Amino acid sequence: MGRRAAGTDISSLAVFLTETKTSVFSPAELRRIQTWAKRYIPKINLHAPAARQGDWEDSGYHRNIDGRKTWAVRKMLQVVLNAVSQFDGLREQKLVRCALLRTAQWALDCREDVPPVREVRARFMVAVNEMVEGARQFAKAAREGGCTNADSLCLLRSAVGVEDEPRITELGHPALILTSPPYPGVHVLYHRWQVLGRRETPAPFWIAGTLDGAGASYYTFGDRKNVPRYYEHAREAFASVARVSSRKTVVAQMVAFSEPDWQLPAYLEVMHDCGFIEQKHPALANEQDGRVWRSVPNRKWYADKGGATSGSKEVVLFHKIR
Numbered sequence: 391m392g393r394r395a396a397g398t399d400i401s402s403l404a405v406f407l408t409e410t411k412t413s414v415f416s417p418a419e420l421r422r423i424q425t426w427a428k429r430y431i432p433k434i435n436l437h438a439p440a441a442r443q444g445d446w447e448d449s450g451y452h453r454n455i456d457g458r459k460t461w462a463v464r465k466m467l468q469v470v471l472n473a474v475s476q477f478d479g480l481r482e483q484k485l486v487r488c489a490l491l492r493t494a495q496w497a498l499d500c501r502e503d504v505p506p507v508r509e510v511r512a513r514f515m516v517a518v519n520e521m522v523e524g525a526r527q528f529a530k531a532a533r534e535g536g537c538t539n540a541d542s543l544c545l546l547r548s549a550v551g552v553e554d555e556p557r558i559t560e561l562g563h564p565a566l567i568l569t570s571p572p573y574p575g576v577h578v579l580y581h582r583w584q585v586l587g588r589r590e591t592p593a594p595f596w597i598a599g600t601l602d603g604a605g606a607s608y609y610t611f612g613d614r615k616n617v618p619r620y621y622e623h624a625r626e627a628f629a630s631v632a633r634v635s636s637r638k639t640v641v642a643q644m645v646a647f648s649e650p651d652w653q654l655p656a657y658l659e660v661m662h663d664c665g666f667i668e669q670k671h672p673a674l675a676n677e678q679d680g681r682v683w684r685s686v687p688n689r690k691w692y693a694d695k696g697g698a699t700s701g702s703k704e705v706v707l708f709h710k711i712r
C-alpha cells in the first residue's frame with residue numbers, strides 16, 4: 391500500500407524472521423535460491439564430514455539435539471548451514487535459513503518422535519518453494535503498491551523508550567500500530583523448541599544465525615507467575631507507544647489471557663491509564679462483548695495440555711488516543 395513500516399522486538403529471532411519476510415526480493419535472487427535448492431537438497435549427504443560449527447556448539451546452541459534420536463537432523467542442519475554461505479547475498483542466505491528454521495521446527499519442536507532425515511529433506515524442499523513463492527507474491531504486491539523501497543525497518547530493541555528512537559520518530563506519527571504483546575499468564579516459549587517431550591533447545595537461534603539474549607521472562611513481560619510485573623511492563627511499553635501516537639493513530643493488537651475475566655479488564659485499564667480509549671467495531675465483532683475473538687488451533691501443546699484453555703482464545707483490540 392506504499393506505506394513505510396518500522397517494527398521492534400527484543401528477540402533477535404523475531405527480528406530475523408520479520409526482516410527476512412518483509413524483504414522485497416528481486417526475481418533474480420529468488421531464481422538463484424530455487425536453482426540452488428533443486429540442485430542441492432536432493433544431494434544432501436549425511437555421511438560426508440561436516441565442518442564443526444565450533445562457537446555455536448561450544449556456547450550450547452546444540453543442547454538437546456545431539457542425542458541418539460536427534461543427531462541425524464542436527465547433522466543435516468549443520469550440513470545445510472555450511473552450504474548456505476555459498477550464497478554471496480546475505481538476503482538469500484537469510485531466506486534459506488528461514489526455510490530451514492520452519493523445517494527444523496516441524497521436525498523437532500513439540501513432538502514425541504523425530505522423523506527420518508529423508509522426510510525432513512523433502513519437507514525442506516517444500517519449505518524453500520513456499521517461502522520463495524511467498525516472497526514473490528510479497529514483492530509483486532509491493533511493486534504494484536508503488537513501493538520503490540519497501541524494505542521495512544526492523545529494530546532489535548524494546549518498545550519501552552521507543553519515543554526516543556530517532557530512526558522511528560523521524561518517520562512521523564504512525565497511522566497504524568500493529569502488535570501482539572506477550573500474553574499474561576499464558577506459557578508460550580518464544581525462544582526455545584521443546585524436543586522429545588520437554589527438553590528445551592536454543593537451536594532456532596543457531597539456525598537463524600542470531601544470538602539468544604536471555605531467559606523466558608525476558609521475552610514475556612516478566613515471569614508468567616508474576617502477573618503484576620507483567621502489567622507494569624505492559625504499562626511502560628504502552629506509555630511509550632502512546633508517546634509516538636497521534637490522535638489519528640490506530641493501535642490494533644492481538645492478545646490472549648489465561649483468566650480473561652479479570653485479566654482483560656486489568657489490561658484495558660493499563661491501556662486507559664496510558665491515554666488510550668477502546669474502539670469497538672460492531673461490524674467486525676463476532677461475540678456479544680462487541681469484540682473480535684478467535685481460537686487458535688495450533689497453540690503449542692503445553693498451552694493445550696489442560697484441554698481447551700482460555701489461553702487458546704485470542705482477542706483483537708483496537709485503541710486510539712483519547
Ligand SMILES: C[S@@+](CC[C@H](N)C(=O)[O-])C[C@H]1O[C@@H](n2cnc3c(N)ncnc32)[C@H](O)[C@@H]1O
Pocket residue numbers: 398399400401404547548549550569570571572573580608609610611627
Ligand atoms: C505474542 S509474541 C508476538 C510475536 C509475533 N508478533 C507473532 O504474532 O507471531 C510477543 C513478542 O513480543 C516480544 N517482546 C517482549 N517484550 C518486548 C518489548 N519490551 N519490546 C518489544 N517486543 C517485546 C517477544 O520477544 C515476542 O516476540
